[in-house]
Amino acid sequence: MLNVAVRSLEAISESALLDAEVLLCLALDTTRSSLRAWPDKLIPSDQQQRFLALLKDRQQGTPIAYISGVREFWSRDFDVTPDVLIPRPDTELLVELSLNLIPLNQALNILDLGTGSGNIAITLAAERPASHVSASDSSSSALRIAERNAMKHDISNIQFYLSDWFASIPSGSFTLVVSNPPYIAENDAHLQQGDLRFEPYSALCAMENGLSAIRILADNARHYLEPDGHLLIEHGYDQQQSVTSIFEECHYKNIKTFTDLSGQPRVTYGQKPGSN
Ligand code: GLN
Numbered sequence: 001m002l003n004v005a006v007r008s009l010e011a012i013s014e015s016a017l018l019d020a021e022v023l024l025c026l027a028l029d030t031t032r033s034s035l036r037a038w039p040d041k042l043i044p045s046d047q048q049q050r051f052l053a054l055l056k057d058r059q060q061g062t063p064i065a066y067i068s069g070v071r072e073f074w075s076r077d078f079d080v081t082p083d084v085l086i087p088r089p090d091t092e093l094l095v096e097l098s099l100n101l102i103p104l105n106q107a108l109n110i111l112d113l114g115t116g117s118g119n120i121a122i123t124l125a126a127e128r129p130a131s132h133v134s135a136s137d138s139s140s141s142a143l144r145i146a147e148r149n150a151m152k153h154d155i156s157n158i159q160f161y162l163s164d165w166f167a168s169i170p171s172g173s174f175t176l177v178v179s180n181p182p183y184i185a186e187n188d189a190h191l192q193q194g195d196l197r198f199e200p201y202s203a204l205c206a207m208e209n210g211l212s213a214i215r216i217l218a219d220n221a222r223h224y225l226e227p228d229g230h231l232l233i234e235h236g237y238d239q240q241q242s243v244t245s246i247f248e249e250c251h252y253k254n255i256k257t258f259t260d261l262s263g264q265p266r267v268t269y270g271q272k273p274g275s276n
Contacts, residue, residue, distance in 0.1 A: 022068060091120065110124055120178060218270070230270075
């Protein structure tokens with residue numbers, strides 16, 4: 001049964017075996033290691049039907065994370081639905097850079113804009129429990145998922161805001177502002193491929209060749225950052241120069257771009273000028 005399923009997924013997935021195993025585990029309510037330990041175990045027919053239904057969703061392209069309802073990020077499981085972007089390994093770079101800027105025991109204020117499933121904000125709140133994290137999204141259905149994830153991980157040093165970028169964020173002074181905003185150009189061919197076809201358009205795409213949200217963020221963040229505060233924004237592999245120019249226009253200092261695990265420029269850093 002598994003082999004037939006794997007073959008049926010090969011045309012649409014680069015990880016057909018893993019996908020089929022994950023779906024079978026969901027249908028059987030078991031783990032991959034016990035699946036491997038008892039490969040010949042007979043499957044009752046109601047569970048076979050369940051597996052076939054899940055397989056059909058996947059054959060039609062539905063991302064595994066939306067079928068299973070979870071995706072791991074920085075070693076924690078996050079609930080996901082089609083209301084939120086699926087957390088990606090690339091974004092762990094943003095978290096790693098953020099953690100390097102925030103000392104463990106200091107009570108600092110962090111702001112995450114466009115939080116989606118809450119993966120960035122919740123990870124930072126969990127790893128830096130003395131800090132206070134504010135997180136916003138313009139989608140109330142996304143915020144519901146983020147709040148659910150905060151409860152799931154027992155996070156209390158976080159506050160959520162329904163906000164169009166900075167619009168409803170109370171004025172304050174943040175040590176760090178982070179965001180993984182929409183940055184794909186509206187005519188980008190990748191949007192017609194793979195998981196991206198199923199993810200929320202507003203979380204993926206931005207006007208001005210994908211740069212409009214990044215421009216809003218960089219322009220406004222300086223009014224919310226404390227002197228010498230830090231801004232970190234994730235962007236597309238081909239946007240390093242444009243994002244650097246935007247940061248320069250907004251007078252950030254020490255601008256630097258960092259590469260992700262596949263060697264692509266992925267996150268740009270800027271620091272608000274000090275008070276003197
Ligand atoms: N990094 C994602 C991708 O290119 C897009 C996520 C985003 O727009 N923030 O698949």
